[in-house]
Amino acid sequence: MVYRDIPEAGHITGVTYGLSEVAHxxxxxxxxxxxxxxxxxxxxxxxxxxxxxxxxxxxxxFVYGDVIDFGGKISEESAMSAFLVFVPSILERGAHxxxxxxxxxxxxxxxxxxxxxxxxxxxxxxxLDRFWKHPNFDLYDVxxxxxxxxxxxxPG
Numbered sequence: 550m551v552y553r554d555i556p557e558a559g560h561i562t563g564v565t566y567g568l569s570e571v572a573h574x575x576x577x578x579x580x581x582x583x584x585x586x587x588x589x590x591x592x593x594x595x596x597x598x599x600x601x602x603x604x605x606x607x608x609x610x611f612v613y614g615d616v617i618d619f620g621g622k623i624s625e626e627s628a629m630s631a632f633l634v635f636v637p638s639i640l641e642r643g644a645h646x647x648x649x650x651x652x653x654x655x656x657x658x659x660x661x662x663x664x665x666x667x668x669x670x671x672x673x674x675x676x677l678d679r680f681w682k683h684p685n686f687d688l689y690d691v692x693x694x695x696x697x698x699x700x701x702x703x704p705g
Contacts, residue, residue: 550563550564550566551563551592551595552564553590555586555639556586556639559588559589559590560586560587560588560589560689561586561587561589561590561591561592561594561595562584562585562586562595562639563584563585563586563594563595563596563598563599564582564583564584564595564658565582565583565584565598565599565602566582567602567603567606568580568581568582568583568602568606568611569581569582569654569656570606571606571607572607573606573607573608573609573610575610575612576610576654578654578655579654579655579656579657580654580655580656580657581610581611581612581656581657581658581659582602582656582657582658582659583598583601583602583611583634583658583659583660583661584598584637584639584640584658584659584660584661585597585598585632585660585661585662585663586637586638586639586660586688586689587663587689587690587691588689588690588691589624589626589691591624591625591626593623593624593625594623594624594663594691597619597623597624597632598632598661601617601619601632601661605617611634611659612634612659613634613635613636613659613677614633614634614635614672614677615633615634616631616632616633616634616664616668616669616672617631617632617634618630618631618669619631619632623663624691626691626692627663627691627692628665628666629663629664629665629691630664630665630666631663631664631665631666631668631669632661632662632663632664633661633662633663633664633668633672633677633680634659634660634661634662635659635660635662635677635681636659636660637658637659637660638660638662638688638689640658662688663691665695665696667695667697668680668695668696671696671697671698674698675698680696683696685697
């Protein structure tokens with residue numbers, strides 16, 4: 550499902566449906582669906598997440614902290630080529646967990662956040678929490694500067 554101008558004008562948001570219908574051995578308490586929300590009007594962003602969900606369902610657990618290589622540029626407007634799985638950016642805290650869909654396990658919504666090719670190594674080096682709080686990391690900006698570990702200075 551794709552929503553234009555959500556959460557605000559000039560953004561595009563996409564949500565998968567179907568990933569959670571296939572079992573994965575790491576899913577014990579809930580099953581994921583994915584959401585992406587970026588400042589763009591290019592359908593390539595939500596279509597890339599949908600394609601990954603389709604190609605990797607049953608194979609990838611899509612757990613927080615996973616970095617998934619898309620295998621090339623996600624969109625012509627940006628050099629980003631991977632996704633970080635983490636908390637969804639536009640849903641209220643807690644609203645993305647324990648969604649009863651009438652299945653054996655509830656669904657949770659995991660956020661998909663685009664990364665540059667160099668950034669998965671930075672996530673590994675400085676850790677997810679520090680990466681997430683880095684001043685160059687903007688959840689929505691597909692034109693932001695890449696996060697480099699040498700440029701990170703802890704707040705305060």
